Amino acid sequence: MKVLFACRPQIFAIPGGDTVQLLKMQKYLAECGVEVDISPEPAAIARDRCDLVHVFNLFDVDSMSAQAQQAKAQGLPFVITTNYWNPLEFFFETSHSFFHRLTRAVLPHDEAFRRYAAHKRRKMSAEIARQREVLSLAERILPNSRGEAAELQRDFGQPPEKFSVIYNAVDFDDIDAADADLFAQRYGLRDFVLCVGRFEERKNQLGIARALAGLTAPVVFIGGVPSYQRPYFKACRQAAEKIPQTLFLEGLPQTEVFSAMKAAKVHVLGSWWENTGLVSLEAALCGCNVVTTNRAPWQEYFGDDAWACDPASLTEIRAAVEAALVTPFRRQLADRIRQRFTWPLAAQALKQAYESVLRRTSP
Numbered sequence: 001m002k003v004l005f006a007c008r009p010q011i012f013a014i015p016g017g018d019t020v021q022l023l024k025m026q027k028y029l030a031e032c033g034v035e036v037d038i039s040p041e042p043a044a045i046a047r048d049r050c051d052l053v054h055v056f057n058l059f060d061v062d063s064m065s066a067q068a069q070q071a072k073a074q075g076l077p078f079v080i081t082t083n084y085w086n087p088l089e090f091f092f093e094t095s096h097s098f099f100h101r102l103t104r105a106v107l108p109h110d111e112a113f114r115r116y117a118a119h120k121r122r123k124m125s126a127e128i129a130r131q132r133e134v135l136s137l138a139e140r141i142l143p144n145s146r147g148e149a150a151e152l153q154r155d156f157g158q159p160p161e162k163f164s165v166i167y168n169a170v171d172f173d174d175i176d177a178a179d180a181d182l183f184a185q186r187y188g189l190r191d192f193v194l195c196v197g198r199f200e201e202r203k204n205q206l207g208i209a210r211a212l213a214g215l216t217a218p219v220v221f222i223g224g225v226p227s228y229q230r231p232y233f234k235a236c237r238q239a240a241e242k243i244p245q246t247l248f249l250e251g252l253p254q255t256e257v258f259s260a261m262k263a264a265k266v267h268v269l270g271s272w273w274e275n276t277g278l279v280s281l282e283a284a285l286c287g288c289n290v291v292t293t294n295r296a297p298w299q300e301y302f303g304d305d306a307w308a309c310d311p312a313s314l315t316e317i318r319a320a321v322e323a324a325l326v327t328p329f330r331r332q333l334a335d336r337i338r339q340r341f342t343w344p345l346a347a348q349a350l351k352q353a354y355e356s357v358l359r360r361t362s363p
Contacts, residue, residue, distance in 0.1 A: 006067035028347035042070040053078035090272035147297030178258035192218035194264035211317035213242035261286035289324035305333035
């Protein structure tokens with residue numbers, strides 16, 4: 001079986017969770033006998049190159065729509081990993097538009113959000129229609145959780161039988177090989193609060209920095225900074241000046257990130273939305289207590305062994321981090337991840353989804 005992964009053009013220039021997904025799925029599908037190529041170019045989608053097309057990332061609507069249309073034009077079935085969560089709250093909380101400022105100034109929060117959401121949906125109506133069209137044309141939709149599937153069904157009205165949940169996973173070999181001493185000796189820090197993720201408003205590092213003002217434990221931020229997020233990165237650093245000890249590190253190699261996770265006590269991810277948060281899974285395997293956003297399917301992955309916080313509440317973020325700092329490491333979470341969220345298991349489930357689609361669509 002030959003599969004083409006059709007991805008966003010900046011998948012490697014501006015890496016994110018979907019970059020990890022692509023590379024790990026490619027590696028472990030190969031071990032299942034599935035040959036995978038990766039390309040952002042619609043022209044790469046051709047019958048002589050693959051049996052099936054796997055499209056990624058519902059938010060990159062221009063690339064995704066062009067890739068889906070090309071697959072259909074070539075008579076190739078396609079499936080989609082959506083990486084979706086409803087973004088309207090994020091837009092509302094971070095918008096600087098006049099309409100947004102006006103509604104928040106004169107209306108109660110819930111009513112301001114309702115009106116802003118209706119306004120934003122009207123402005124996004126063409127984009128939403130294209131997303132709905134792609135989902136309708138796809139042979140199978142592959143969310144990373146039942147929670148994500150519910151979001152998609154609510155927002156786009158797709159039938160339940162069209163969904164196959166493919167859980168995110170972690171590569172244990174890279175983590176097991178990491179050494180906490182590498183980070184501790186280089187930076188002189190242990191048992192600190194860590195936040196890993198590309199600096200952008202959705203990841204809410206600014207809210208975390210504000211919430212942790214005056215915290216006695218050191219706080220370390222690690223992540224790449226896209227050029228268009230430089231002002232946001234500057235705001236995060238300014239907010240962090242109220243934390244007695246902070247460290248900002250841009251774009252460390254993955255081995256050093258895992259070393260930092262092993263040296264840390266708590267990992268915090270306070271995003272406005274996540275469809276999982278791969279870094280939270282990785283941090284738990286490295287021995288961190290996990291604080292995660294509640295705007296994600298966190299209980300499907302972490303059960304009761306993580307602290308969930310509201311990204312809109314600095315008080316909740318602070319309380320969750322402080323509780324995680326004084327609690328012994330919850331090893332049962334790491335054990336659950338090792339048993340349930342592995343790339344070999346994800347690759348087997350993905351191969352079965354491909355085979356089901358090909359059986360149904362083959363002449």
